[in-house]
Amino acid sequence: MKVENSELEAFVAVAELGNFQRAADKLHLTQPGLSRRIQKLEQTLGVELFRRTTRSVLLTGVGRHFLPMARQQIAQLETMLSSVQEIAEKRFGKIRLSSLPTVVSRLLPDVLRRYARKYPKVGVQIFDGNHDFVVGQVRAGMAEFGISMEPGDDEDISFEPLLTDVYVLAVAEDGPLGDADVVTLEDLRSTKLIIGGRDSGNRLLLEVLLGHEAVSLRWFYEVEHISCVMSLVQAGLGCAIVPSLSLSAHQATNVRAIPIAGPNIKRTVGIVRHKAISMSPMAAEFCDLLTESVRSVGR
Numbered sequence: 001m002k003v004e005n006s007e008l009e010a011f012v013a014v015a016e017l018g019n020f021q022r023a024a025d026k027l028h029l030t031q032p033g034l035s036r037r038i039q040k041l042e043q044t045l046g047v048e049l050f051r052r053t054t055r056s057v058l059l060t061g062v063g064r065h066f067l068p069m070a071r072q073q074i075a076q077l078e079t080m081l082s083s084v085q086e087i088a089e090k091r092f093g094k095i096r097l098s099s100l101p102t103v104v105s106r107l108l109p110d111v112l113r114r115y116a117r118k119y120p121k122v123g124v125q126i127f128d129g130n131h132d133f134v135v136g137q138v139r140a141g142m143a144e145f146g147i148s149m150e151p152g153d154d155e156d157i158s159f160e161p162l163l164t165d166v167y168v169l170a171v172a173e174d175g176p177l178g179d180a181d182v183v184t185l186e187d188l189r190s191t192k193l194i195i196g197g198r199d200s201g202n203r204l205l206l207e208v209l210l211g212h213e214a215v216s217l218r219w220f221y222e223v224e225h226i227s228c229v230m231s232l233v234q235a236g237l238g239c240a241i242v243p244s245l246s247l248s249a250h251q252a253t254n255v256r257a258i259p260i261a262g263p264n265i266k267r268t269v270g271i272v273r274h275k276a277i278s279m280s281p282m283a284a285e286f287c288d289l290l291t292e293s294v295r296s297v298g299r
Helices: 006-015 022-024 033-046 061-090 102-104 109-116 130-141 201-212 226-235 244-250 283-297
Strands: 049-050 057-059 093-099 124-130 146-148 157-172 193-194 219-222 238-241 257-260 266-274
Touching: 006 022, 006 033, 006 061, 022 033, 049 061, 057 061, 093 102, 093 130, 093 283, 102 109, 102 124, 102 219, 102 226, 102 244, 109 283, 124 130, 130 146, 130 157, 130 266, 146 283, 157 226, 157 244, 157 283, 193 226, 193 238, 219 226, 226 238, 226 257, 244 257, 266 283
Parallel strands: 093 124, 093 146, 193 219
Antiparallel strands: 049 057, 146 266, 157 238, 157 257, 157 266
């Protein structure tokens, strides 16, 4: 059973005005056109909604019962259309994104503040996790876009670079190598190194790089999250090769970053999107602000 909203509007107008001609004028229709809508509605429902006489148009018992339901249906549709328009105009709604935790800590606060000032009624839901998690959220359509490392060859995922994040050695100022100006990978052979868990994208990148350089380093402490890596460094238990973004995000007071000489250790961070899923105007605006923010600080 298919009932058009225009038929409901015609029924409500006739019921409220009690006259076909006045209802037709209100809806900017001809009287025959209005009559056809009412007839089609009655045929679809299989009931008579009006009792017509030469002088008046009266609702039948079924018509009186149907009138509040018709009004409610029209109101719901108007509310729905209004909400869609508000979303399209970026006045109300929610966007969902997925991101590396270090990006959430370091890059997103400024963007979130600027976005909230511009669109105070648009919420932002952030799924934070490692690289595989971010890409998985985008691929599944749970997030409209992600912020992570380059995903490599993937027929479903596109990547827009935002910044190059150079790896440095994080050391405690009063610990081994704490006063060094620069270090090489060879300098780290006898140092207690701390590294993130095997699910970490940083861990995989480092192991691939060290394999290419034929450098064998021994990881003394292994923890799951970068925040734990930085806590152990701050405690003076060892040093860690980390992205500079991670180091600045945790802002440990007695930890300094030392450049690493030799191979160019870096990662590219950018916007990850699903090629087959379109992004909402609100999410696109957020991406624009993020890109603008990164470029303004010259990363």
